[in-house]
Amino acid sequence: MPFWLELIVSVFLLVGGVFLLVGSIGLARLPDIYTRLHAPTKATTLGLAGLLIASMLLFSWQNSTLSIHELLIALFLFITAPVSANMIAKTALHHRLPALERTQNQDLAAAARERLTPDAPKKKGKK
Amino acid sequence: MLDKVILIVSFMICVALFLNLWRLLIGPSVSDRILALDTLYINSIALILLYGIYSGGNLYFEAALLIAMLGFVSTSALCKYILRGDIIE
């Protein structure tokens, strides 16, 4: 195997590993459930994508044919990660889990729980 | 060089798995535990893929794909059970 390919594969593996670790550190470290949602769902997905790209490059070289079936796992994870994050956020809202005290706009969380529209005068997003 | 890198990355993933396990044990609410399980299965996919790269086998890909699908289905089933008290309505 040429040195440059080994280098590229190693870089992708290391980046993937670092992102997986950062996602799990976030899961262990962040203060409340809503902030904890951010780290694992995104950083780990990107980390796994890094590992998959490395595996793709390596197997394509070893078998000297294009090996792209790892893309399937990456695609599947990119589709499912937001769905599971959304469902976990829903269960957290449903259980009335307390958000961090300095969280802004906590009244919106109460409105979201009942699936109401936010108070009428607050049309912030409207153009 | 690649062998050493694989060793380092698998060490990182093992640390990540232990952190997830910790959150799974202490996690104050059920949602935290589901989130920890969700992250746990993604990390285990990564470990299996890494072993596949190390040993050069193609079979590990199938296992990783299966875990990805089962993990998503079980996460959504658990969430649905908590939200509605039933999985299939």
Place this chain on the structure above:
Amino acid sequence: MATPTGFKFFPMPIHSVLLFVVWLLMNNTLAAGHIFLALILSITIPWLLAGLQSAHPPIRKPWLAVRYSLMVIMDIVTANFEVALKVIGPMAKLQPGFIAVYLDISSDLGITLLASTVSLTPGTVSAEVSEDKKWLYIHALHLENEQALIDSIKQRYEKPLLEILGC
């Protein structure tokens, strides 16, 4: 909505192409036998499942859709580095917050795509949609300027989706 196409044998053309590609990817081959098998599967499965299809708007501008997905992937990669720094950095500085975004997009597919994009781009997770499908509730990891975040979501992600889907 009626089925978007007049093809009798391909009731779901996009799904047929997707099934064909996924079958070949799963077997990681381009052998003639597998191509034949993929053709059979990608014709019969949509034919059997056509009755279950839910109505959704057709994709108006496929090239814009490709450009949109490339832009989202770039955003995911660049913004993940920022979030990684925030996760490692001091916790006391974090200013999490909820925001509500008014949705101009009205179709179910559009709302799903927008919510998924918001969840995948780091710093924001979509939490809930209001009952009348007019408001999207988002939790932000670090909320500094509420209006700026709402505007960037509307400008960057909702506008191209509106153009792609038409409603």
